[in-house]
Each structure stands twice: as structure tokens, then as C-alpha cells.
Amino acid sequence: MQNSPLMSLRRKRTSEDGEIIFYRKGHSIEKLAVIVSRNLRKRFGRIQALRGVTFSVSKGSATALLGPNGAGKTTTLKILLGLLKPDSGEVEVFGMDPWRKGDKIRGIVGVLHEKPVYPQWASVRQLIRYAARLRGLGEMDEERAIKLSGLERYAGARISSLSRGYLQRLGIALAILGDPELLLLDEPTANLDPAARMEILNLISVLKEELDVTVLISSHIIPELEMVCDSAIFINEGLVLDQGSLDELARKHNSRAVVVIRTRNPRKLASDLIGRDYVKSVEVSSESVKVEVMPGELPTLESEISRLGGKYGIERVESAAGRLQDLYWKVIGVAR
Amino acid sequence: MLGDLRKFAFRAKLHMEFILARHISLYAVVAFLAALLNAYIVIPSILDQIVTASMSGPPFGPVRPPTPFMGISLTLAHLIFSLVSVSIAASMAGELASTSLFHLSQPLRRSEYSVSWLLAIVWLPSLLMALSLFVPISAFDPRLVLRVSFQPIYLRLVEDILTFSMFCWAALTRRRGVVAFIGIFFILLLPYLSLVILGLISYVFLGGRNPPSLLLTVYEIIFPSTTSTLFLGSVGQLSLDPMRASVGTLIISVFAQLSYVLYFIRKFEVK
Numbered sequence: 166m167q168n169s170p171l172m173s174l175r176r177k178r179t180s181e182d183g184e185i186i187f188y189r190k191g192h193s194i195e196k197l198a199v200i201v202s203r204n205l206r207k208r209f210g211r212i213q214a215l216r217g218v219t220f221s222v223s224k225g226s227a228t229a230l231l232g233p234n235g236a237g238k239t240t241t242l243k244i245l246l247g248l249l250k251p252d253s254g255e256v257e258v259f260g261m262d263p264w265r266k267g268d269k270i271r272g273i274v275g276v277l278h279e280k281p282v283y284p285q286w287a288s289v290r291q292l293i294r295y296a297a298r299l300r301g302l303g304e305m306d307e308e309r310a311i312k313l314s315g316l317e318r319y320a321g322a323r324i325s326s327l328s329r330g331y332l333q334r335l336g337i338a339l340a341i342l343g344d345p346e347l348l349l350l351d352e353p354t355a356n357l358d359p360a361a362r363m364e365i366l367n368l369i370s371v372l373k374e375e376l377d378v379t380v381l382i383s384s385h386i387i388p389e390l391e392m393v394c395d396s397a398i399f400i401n402e403g404l405v406l407d408q409g410s411l412d413e414l415a416r417k418h419n420s421r422a423v424v425v426i427r428t429r430n431p432r433k434l435a436s437d438l439i440g441r442d443y444v445k446s447v448e449v450s451s452e453s454v455k456v457e458v459m460p461g462e463l464p465t466l467e468s469e470i471s472r473l474g475g476k477y478g479i480e481r482v483e484s485a486a487g488r489l490q491d492l493y494w495k496v497i498g499v500a501r
Numbered sequence: 502m503l504g505d506l507r508k509f510a511f512r513a514k515l516h517m518e519f520i521l522a523r524h525i526s527l528y529a530v531v532a533f534l535a536a537l538l539n540a541y542i543v544i545p546s547i548l549d550q551i552v553t554a555s556m557s558g559p560p561f562g563p564v565r566p567p568t569p570f571m572g573i574s575l576t577l578a579h580l581i582f583s584l585v586s587v588s589i590a591a592s593m594a595g596e597l598a599s600t601s602l603f604h605l606s607q608p609l610r611r612s613e614y615s616v617s618w619l620l621a622i623v624w625l626p627s628l629l630m631a632l633s634l635f636v637p638i639s640a641f642d643p644r645l646v647l648r649v650s651f652q653p654i655y656l657r658l659v660e661d662i663l664t665f666s667m668f669c670w671a672a673l674t675r676r677r678g679v680v681a682f683i684g685i686f687f688i689l690l691l692p693y694l695s696l697v698i699l700g701l702i703s704y705v706f707l708g709g710r711n712p713p714s715l716l717l718t719v720y721e722i723i724f725p726s727t728t729s730t731l732f733l734g735s736v737g738q739l740s741l742d743p744m745r746a747s748v749g750t751l752i753i754s755v756f757a758q759l760s761y762v763l764y765f766i767r768k769f770e771v772k
């Protein structure tokens with residue numbers, strides 16, 4: 166990503182009107198909350214899609230929105246964008262009511278919908294240009310979005326001719342147009358090939374790390390969420406079951422975290438680690454060590470690993486597999 | 502405030518350009534053909550008028566009543582641009598069911614979105630219709646424009662603006678088929694069907710006397726142009742002067758358009 170167009174990014178810190186756009190809540194946990202939702206309810210005919218959704222998303226976090234099919238994730242995201250009007254409850258995005266100030270919010274929020282529909286007759290560039298001009302952006306921004314989403318070769322193509330994966334990339338190009346402050350992504354890696362998946366996940370991480378973009382991602386692919394997210398919201402049947410940072414949640418639900426460390430000295434590393442009180446168990450194989458840590462102690466292990474890296478010839482640390490997965494079953498499974 | 506208005510105009514214009522982009526050349530061709538047709542029908546009749554006027558009196562005497570030919574070209578223009586309006590309304594219905602998700606995920610307000618569709622469905626076809634009537638004449642000789650009697654054109658436009666406003670409402674059903682049905686119903690059937698019903702009422706219930714003036718007034722207000730052409734010879738029967746009725750038509754049009762925009766802003770959700 167060294168020479169990526171991202172390097173040229175500069176953030177616009179204030180909205181067009183120069184007003185302060187971050188919202189400060191009275192509660193200490195909700196420090197600089199970008200999204201605050203209280204008791205949102207939404208009914209579609211006979212289906213009560215949301216029955217009191219309460220959560221907040223703090224600035225700079227990457228939050229996974231998790232829940233089974235029909236839980237109300239898409240409905241929630243659409244309310245945040247001002248596309249749906251909640252029946253009751255309160256919601257604020259950057260301190261604004263999405264239903265009434267939707268245009269302002271959508272000017273600084275990039276969105277990728279679960280089932281996007283684009284005008285089939287237009288070309289990729291035409292569509293991106295239209296969206297850019299609505300935001301008051303120029304050609305540079307268009308080109309950058311096209312480049313970052315890997316659409317260069319298809320910029321002139323008609324949308325009706327795009328494959329599903331490229332349609333998804335188009336959605337991502339539109340979402341990242343003009344440095345959004347917040348990204349709402351509804352199943353962003355659906356329909357992508359494995360390489361493209363990684364590209365998109367990397368892009369999300371980079372946007373988050375370098376540009377401090379707040380991200381809210383709904384997805385069913387938990388390992389991917391685990392790669393980019395630091396917080397989670399669990400939603401089921403229109404109710405938020407639990408939310409918080411992954412560490413907090415792991416501690417609370419006594420959820421295990423397992424890390425596989427590839428190293429040239431597995432035995433020595435294992436004997437070093439087994440003495441730590443935050444390590445629950447250690448399993449040694451010929452070239453790796455599998456470590457299970459106490460709930461909420463993953464960051465401690467991670468910093469320890471980076472310290473010990475040279476000493477034990479650590480080559481690679483494989484994902485803290487299963488932490489979010491485990492949480493998912495603990496939180497959602499109990500509800501079911 | 503002024504900045505807001507500017508932004509409104511800018512974004513509504515962008516959206517309108519985008520939705521019309523695909524068909525704009527078609528509409529231009531239609532307008533051009535309509536203008537040619539009008540030129541073919543109207544100009545000879547105006548010339549004819551001038552010639553007869555100059556033979557029977559002082560050269561610039563009072564303007565004569567409209568010739569029947571103007572009526573024909575008006576009716577044609579009405580049919581053509583009603584179709585244009587219905588087809589734009591149908592594409593709005595299609596969009597509301599699909600790509601509105603894309604448009605309204607952009608920094609575009611529901612007011613800007615609905616107003617630009619309103620302009621495309623109501624005001625663009627009306628404007629094109631007026632132009633198709635006046636441009637050929639003034640291209641032929643600008644002085645001839647004053648020879649046209651304005652009242653029938655005005656009444657036609659007013660009636661159509663109300664009808665087209667109804668198409669905006671029809672588009673809110675998000676079904677192209679419904680828009681097409683309502684369009685054909687409003688253009689081809691309703692004006693005549695309701696007359697037949699009025700006639701039946703007067704025949705069956707009133708023994709052949711004129712229908713109640715309230716019903717007739719309502720009819721006149723909704724169809725001022727149709728009334729004045731159908732009742733050409735018997736204006737005495739009318740309960741209202743068509744020009745007076747047209748004020749009511751305009752008021753109802755304004756109400757229909759405002760309520761459509763308000764409904765959209767308050768209620769329209771992208772599901």
C-alpha cells in the first residue's frame with residue numbers, strides 16, 4: 166500500500182458549513198460517539214423488525230454488527246442513513262437526526278448496501294462523477310475512488326456489463342468517495358473473490374488506521390470481521406443483546422482467544438509463555454505454538470509476542486481465531 | 502438561506518440531468534417533430550386568416566377567432582406531451598422501486614429528489630408543449646405569434662399541468678404499470694367518461710335537464726380546456742367561464758404538487 170493513492174489523502178475536518186461535527190455525549194463510555202441510537206423501533210406491516218435497538222459507536226472504532234438473518238442489521242443501517250424513518254426512539258449520527266438532516270449525514274458517510282441497485286444504463290465513471298458532483302468533489306477524487314477500489318479497467322464500462330464482484334467494487338468506490346468520516350458497510354465482501362476480499366479488508370483497515378475513519382460493518386463472515394474490527398454489536402430479533410469492545414466482551418463472556426504462533430523455537434517459546442498468568446493453555450507442535458489466553462488478555466499477549474519476536478524467531482502470528490466466533494455463539498446462542 | 506437555495510437548485514439540477522440523460526435526445530426529437538407538425542398545421546391557417554382579414558377590412562383590424570386548425574394542433578401536442586409526461590412518470594415509478602436506494606444514499610435531500618422529478622414530469626413536458634406551438638410560428642415570422650389566440654393554448658396547458666401533477670402521485674405507487682394505466686385513463690378516458698356520466702345523471706335522475714351546476718363546475722375546473730372545446734357552440738350552458746374555471750385548476754395544481762412534495766419529504770422511505 167506504500168504507493169497507493171491513499172498517501173495523497175487529506176482529511177476535511179469540518180463539514181461544509183464549518184459546524185462541529187462530532188457529538189459529545191454526557192456518558193463517559195460514549196466518548197465522542199459518532200452514532201447514538203436509543204430504543205429504535207421499526208415495523209414493516211406485521212413484522213416488527215426493530216424492537217428497541219440501543220447502541221453507540223465511538224469515533225475511530227471499527228465495529229462489527231452481528232446477528233442472524235433477519236435480525237435487523239440492514240434496517241438499522243438504513244435508519245442511520247435517513248432512508249427509513251424509525252417508528253419511535255432516537256437516533257443521532259454526528260449529532261444529527263438522519264431522517265431530517267440526511268443529506269448532511271450522507272455527505273460525510275460512505276455506504277455500501279447489501280443489495281445495491283445502480284442505474285444500469287450508466288457507465289461506471291458517469292455514476293461516480295454524478296455522486297462526486299453531488300458532494301462538490303472533482304475529478305481527482307473520482308480517479309482516486311476508482312483506483313482504490315480496483316475499477317480502473319472498467320471505468321468506461323456500462324454498469325449492466327459488470328460482474329457481481331465488480332459491482333461490489335463499484336459500491337466500495339462510491340462509499341469511499343471524498344474521504345467519508347464514517348463507513349456503513351452491509352456485507353462488503355459478498356461476491357468478491359479471495360484476493361479481492363483481502364484487498365477490500367486491507368483497504369478498510371488502512372482507512373481506519375491512517376484516516377481515522379469510523380467503520381460499522383455488518384457481515385456473516387466472522388473471521389473477516391475479526392481481522393478489522395475492535396468492537397462488536399450483537400443484534401437478534403430486533404434487539405441489541407450486547408455491545409462493546411472485543412476485549413471487554415471477551416472478558417465479560419469468558420470467551421477464549423486462541424493464537425497460533427509460527428516460530429523456529431516452539432518449545433522454548435512455549436516454556437516461556439506457560440509461566441504467564443494470563444495464559445490459559447499452551448500446545449506445542451513441530452513449528453508452532455497454540456496459545457489460549459484468559460478472556461480479555463489478547464492485547465497483553467500480542468504486545469508480549471512482538472517483544473519476544475526476535476528472541477524466539479517468531480515468523481508469523483495467525484489470527485486470534487475463534488474469539489469473535491466464540492462470542493457470537495455465547496451471545497446469540499444463549500438468546501436462541 | 503440563499504446558500505441553501507443555491508445548493509437546492511444545484512443538486513436538483515444534477516439529479517434531473519442524470520435522470521433525463523438517457524432519454525433527453527428522444528424527448529428532443531419528439532419536441533422537434535411536434536413542432537414540425539404544428540408548423541404544418543398552424544402556419545397555413547394563420548396565413549389564411551391574414552389574407553381573409555386583409556380582404557375584408559383594414560389590414561390590422563381586430564384579431565379573429567381561432568381557426569379549427571389550431572385546435573387540432575393543440576390536441577396533437579397535448580397527446581404527444583402527455584405521453585412524454587407519462588413515460589417520465591413511469592421511469593420515476595421504476596426508479597422508486599429500485600435505484601432510489603442509490604440516489605437517496607447520496608447527499609441529496611428528499612425535497613430535491615422529488616422536486617426534480619416534479620419538474621421532469623410536469624414542467625418539462627408543459628414547457629416543451631408550449632415551445633412546440635410557439636417556436637415554429639415565431640420562426641416563420643415573429644409577428645405571427647400575436648395572431649394566435651392565447652386562450653385555448655393557455656387552457657390546454659393549465660389542464661395538462663393538473664393532469665401531469667396527478668402522474669407524480671401515480672409514480673409514488675412505485676409501479677410502472679399503474680402509472681401507465683392511470684396515464685391512459687386520465688388522458689384518453691376520464692375527460693369523456695365523466696361527461697358521459699354527467700349526461701347519464703342528467704338523463705336518468707333529472708329528466709334531461711342540465712346536470713347540477715356543482716358537478717358541472719367541478720368538471721370545468723378539472724378539464725377547462727376539454728370543456729371549452731366540447732362546449733364550443735354552447736358556452737351559455739356552462740356554469741363558469743372557462744377562464745374563471747382555470748383559476749381553480751391552477752389552485753388545485755399547486756395544491757397537488759405541493760402535497761406530493763410534502764408527502765415525499767415526510768413519508769417516503771427507501772425500503
Ligand SMILES: Nc1ncnc2c1ncn2[C@@H]1O[C@H](COP(=O)(O)OP(=O)(O)OP(=O)(O)O)[C@@H](O)[C@H]1O
Nearest residue numbers: 209212214232233234235236237238239240241772
Ligand atoms: N422493506 C421491507 N418490507 C417488509 N419487511 C422487511 C423489509 N425490510 C426488512 N424487513 C423485515 O425486517 C426484518 C429485519 O430485516 P433486515 O433486513 O434488517 O435483517 P438483517 O439483519 O439485515 O438480515 P440479513 O442478515 O439476512 O441481511 C426481517 O424480518 C425482514 O423480513
Ligand SMILES: [Mg+2]
Nearest residue numbers: 238239279351
Ligand atoms: Mg441485511
